[in-house]
Amino acid sequence: MSEPYILGISGLYHDSAAAIVKGGEIVAAAQEERFTRKKHDRRFPANAVNYCLGEAFIEPGDLALVAYYDNPWLTLDRVLRNFAAVAPRGRAPFKAAMRSVLGEKLKVGDLIESALGTRRPIAYVDHHISHAASAFYPSPFASAALLTIDGVGEHATLTIGHGKDNTVELLREIRYPHSLGLLYSAITQYCGFRVNSGEYKLMGLAPYGEPRFADLIKTHLIDIKEDGSFALDLDYFAFMDGAAMAGEKMHALFGAPPREAESRIALVHMDIAASIQAVTEEIMLKLARTALTLTGERDLCMAGGVALNCVGNGKILRSGVTEGLWIQPAAGDAGGALGAALYAAHMGLGLKRQRSATGRDSQHGSYLGPQYSSAQVRAFLDRAGYPYARIPDRGERAQAVAAALASGKVVGLVSGRMEFGPRSLGARSILADPRGADMQSKVNLKVKYRESFRPFAPAVLSERVADFFEMTGESPYMLLVAPVREDLRQPFDLAAFRQGVADMIPEVNRVRSTLPAITHVDYSARVQTVNAADQPEFHAILRAFEAETGCPVLVNTSFNVRGEPIVNTPQDAYRCFMRTDIDLLVLEDCLLEKVKQPKSKEGDAWRKEFVLD
Numbered sequence: 001m002s003e004p005y006i007l008g009i010s011g012l013y014h015d016s017a018a019a020i021v022k023g024g025e026i027v028a029a030a031q032e033e034r035f036t037r038k039k040h041d042r043r044f045p046a047n048a049v050n051y052c053l054g055e056a057f058i059e060p061g062d063l064a065l066v067a068y069y070d071n072p073w074l075t076l077d078r079v080l081r082n083f084a085a086v087a088p089r090g091r092a093p094f095k096a097a098m099r100s101v102l103g104e105k106l107k108v109g110d111l112i113e114s115a116l117g118t119r120r121p122i123a124y125v126d127h128h129i130s131h132a133a134s135a136f137y138p139s140p141f142a143s144a145a146l147l148t149i150d151g152v153g154e155h156a157t158l159t160i161g162h163g164k165d166n167t168v169e170l171l172r173e174i175r176y177p178h179s180l181g182l183l184y185s186a187i188t189q190y191c192g193f194r195v196n197s198g199e200y201k202l203m204g205l206a207p208y209g210e211p212r213f214a215d216l217i218k219t220h221l222i223d224i225k226e227d228g229s230f231a232l233d234l235d236y237f238a239f240m241d242g243a244a245m246a247g248e249k250m251h252a253l254f255g256a257p258p259r260e261a262e263s264r265i266a267l268v269h270m271d272i273a274a275s276i277q278a279v280t281e282e283i284m285l286k287l288a289r290t291a292l293t294l295t296g297e298r299d300l301c302m303a304g305g306v307a308l309n310c311v312g313n314g315k316i317l318r319s320g321v322t323e324g325l326w327i328q329p330a331a332g333d334a335g336g337a338l339g340a341a342l343y344a345a346h347m348g349l350g351l352k353r354q355r356s357a358t359g360r361d362s363q364h365g366s367y368l369g370p371q372y373s374s375a376q377v378r379a380f381l382d383r384a385g386y387p388y389a390r391i392p393d394r395g396e397r398a399q400a401v402a403a404a405l406a407s408g409k410v411v412g413l414v415s416g417r418m419e420f421g422p423r424s425l426g427a428r429s430i431l432a433d434p435r436g437a438d439m440q441s442k443v444n445l446k447v448k449y450r451e452s453f454r455p456f457a458p459a460v461l462s463e464r465v466a467d468f469f470e471m472t473g474e475s476p477y478m479l480l481v482a483p484v485r486e487d488l489r490q491p492f493d494l495a496a497f498r499q500g501v502a503d504m505i506p507e508v509n510r511v512r513s514t515l516p517a518i519t520h521v522d523y524s525a526r527v528q529t530v531n532a533a534d535q536p537e538f539h540a541i542l543r544a545f546e547a548e549t550g551c552p553v554l555v556n557t558s559f560n561v562r563g564e565p566i567v568n569t570p571q572d573a574y575r576c577f578m579r580t581d582i583d584l585l586v587l588e589d590c591l592l593e594k595v596k597q598p599k600s601k602e603g604d605a606w607r608k609e610f611v612l613d
Contacts, residue, residue: 004064004349005056007049007120008341009112010130010333012104013070014040014196017334018048019368019420020056021341024351026138028055029368029420031334033565037572040197041565044104044111045337051370060116067123067344068112069130069336072105074154078176082240090241123348125340127153128304129170131328134339135301136163137346137353138363139326143299145291146170149284150304150332151181151196158304160287162295166346166353171294177240178231180283181306183222186237186245187276191269192259195245203311204454206277207522208494209270213254214278220253222279228286265453277311284312289321299324303339307331307479308422310526314481317471329366329477330421338420365476365534367427369418372570377587380570386597388590394540401586402544405433405554409583410447412559414573415537419566423478424558426459426530426538428566428573430582432517432555434458437510439517439555446581449562455526458518459556461542462529468515468553469527478528478556488514489523517555528556 003023010017011032019029028051033039035047053060079101083094104111113119125133131148146161146168157179161170184202185195193201224230234240238247251257256268288300300322307313308331317325328335345351356362374390381388391397401411411431419425430447432439440456448454457478458468466472471482492510513519532539546552559573560566561580567573570587577585577592578600585592 004345004351005058005062006065006067006341006345006349007052007063008067008069008337008339008344009045009049010069010335010337010340011045012042012100012108013333014042015333016041016043016045016048017330017337017420018045018052019338019341020052021338021345022056024137024342024345024354026338026342026363026368028052029330029338030370030418031420031565034369034418034568037565039563039565044115046115049115055370060118060120063116063120065123065344065348066112066116066120067125067340067348068108069125069333069340070105070127071124071154072101072108074126075105076101078152078155082177086241093242123340123344125343127336128156128159128173129168129343130336130339131303131331132159132161132163132170132301132339133168133343133346134330134335135303135307135326135328136168137339137342138328138361139163139301140356140359140361141299141301141324141326142355143297144301144324144326145295145297145299147287147291147300147302147307148304149180149287149302149306151185152176152179157181158287160291160294162297163301166350168343168347174229177234177237180230180280181304182237182239182245183232184276184280184306186239186250187272189245190250190254190258191273192261192263192265194261199305200308201454202273203277203309204520205265205270205273206311207274207520207524208453209267209272209274211275211278212271213275216253217275217279221250224279224283224286226286227290228283230283280306280309281312281315284309285316285319285321288316292322298322299326301326301328303328303331303335305332310479311481311524313479317480318482326361327477327479329363329419329423329479331479332422334421366420366425367417367535368420369427370568371417372414372588374588374590377570377590381587381590381592386574386592388587388592390590392589394537395544397586397589397591398537398540398544399548400591401431401541401584402548404584405431405545406548408433408436410443410581412573412577412582412585413538413541414559414567414570414587416535418568421477423528424556424566425476425478425528426535426556428559428568429538430557430559431541432456433549434515434517434553434555435549435551437516443517443555443557447561448557449580455520456518456555456557457526457528458515458553459528459530459538459542461539461546461552462531464546464552465527465529469525471527474529474531475527476529476531476534478526481524481526484513484515484519484523484525489519490514494521515551515553518553
């Protein structure tokens with residue numbers, strides 16, 4: 001009997017995605033935004049579904065089961081209860097929510113049938129069970145404590161669970177409207193960033209500030225117990241009955257108005273960012289300790305949007321409360337598609353869980369998306385008449401790329417299967433030399449068109465990570481922050497910057513270590529370790545760069561510009577290449593130099609549109 005295929009789907013809220021597993025083994029997964037080019041696309045993931053079916057070489061009728069990552073009826077119950085609690089206030093958001101719930105989510109079965117062109121059995125997996133399953137089943141652990149934290153699922157906003165062998169069980173929960181994710185999002189919006197996409201900006205801003213509002217937050221906004229459980233004081237929030245997240249009472253508490261988007265960042269907003277980050281880390285650590293104590297486990301798995309808080313993750317790991325920590329790379333809603341499929345496979349169909357024989361996780365480096373052959377790349381380039389050089393030998397190609405990077409050039413890299421999750425891990429990446437004092441500002445302003453304070457992540461050869469960062473072991477998914485080694489740091493005075501707060505760019509460009517482009521103002525870095533088994537092309541480039549410069553570390557940031565999803569196809573990559581100051585584009589074994597390309601009028605217009613003051 002052949003092993004069954006299960007399709008997992010997430011969507012109709014934000015970050016829609018699809019995933020497919022065969023007999024419990026992950027075959028493919030991708031976010032809808034990568035195909036539609038609409039960032040955080042919430043629509044039904046028809047393109048991602050078609051990709052997954054094609055990658056598995058099956059027809060819709062071959063599916064044993066379709067798993068959806070949410071229970072629409074329980075979501076409807078929450079929406080109705082929420083309105084009943086605040087009525088008659090909140091009519092506008094209630095109507096919008098009801099249109100979504102009644103118009104799409106309750107009809108998701110019809111959407112699935114329409115997309116597949118056939119009727120298949122559908123399992124509705126609770127939101128936080130989907131998160132927990134996505135964290136446990138691909139992990140390297142036979143059993144583990146499970147911690148999921150996000151904005152809200154159906155009712156739950158946080159759960160503690162236990163995974164063992166085939167089973168995933170939830171033991172405790174905190175329910176809406178009490179939500180750590182919504183608290184963090186409210187502060188994100190207060191500081192002028194967009195909810196559901198700007199939370200990582202808030203995390204990046206936090207080290208510039210001082211947590212002088214932390215006690216105020218814990219006194220007025222959130223009551224935290226020793227076990228990590230909490231309750232919000234809802235008088236300070238507006239998400240239950242309005243379009244905003246933070247209420248007027250919160251504005252008064254901080255003594256400053258909310259920051260307007262794109263306006264200059266004031267010291268008070270830096271300090272608020274630092275404060276909410278400190279409070280979040282405190283809660284995360286307490287919850288991790290409680291989850292391990294409750295389950296009697298030594299290892300911890302995490303998922304949910306808050307699990308993308310890599311600073312908090314690093315604090316948990318360095319605290320010593322857990323022996324092992326594994327975080328789902330697609331920790332947000334997109335990963336729910338994978339979790340729903342895996343839960344249906346193991347708990348629904350009773351399929352045996354297959355752990356990796358190597359002792360590593362079974363998510364294949366999260367390289368689960370589409371890939372394009374050299375022949376496909378060349379057909380595109382030849383048809384368009386774009387000049388390129390083909391270098392089939394990987395070693396020679398890596399040397400050419402390393403030489404370009406060592407000379408200060410910025411490189412766009414498309415290699416192999418696209419990453420699943422929000423991080424570029426060397427398959428769809430922009431690379432640069434981390435030793436340049438101005439490289440962070442250069443890439444932020446001239447390539448990414450984003451805020452200059454945003455830090456870049458280092459990619460480092462796995463075997464050399466301890467030579468540069470205060471960490472051991474692997475961090476392949478860029479989900480852990482670690483300090484740069486003390487012997488590599490250079491002293492600087494952040495207090496002088498805080499006294500002026502006139503211009504962040506000089507501070508961003510200040511040399512803080514021998515790797516200034518990846519060293520944040522608190523000497524931290526969001527580390528990605530790279531090994532040859534997961535990404536041989538990227539590993540070869542790092543090895544070649546080390547041979548060229550003595551440095552086995554590169555800047556690695558996502559291959560996209562502000563407001564767009566990470567590139568998918570060679571066409572996407574070329575368009576981004578021409579719209580930015582990327583110097584060299586690597587499309588599999590084809591190298592394209594910017595100076596040799598036809599001039600792009602669209603690129604000039606794009607630059608003018610995205611220049612940041």
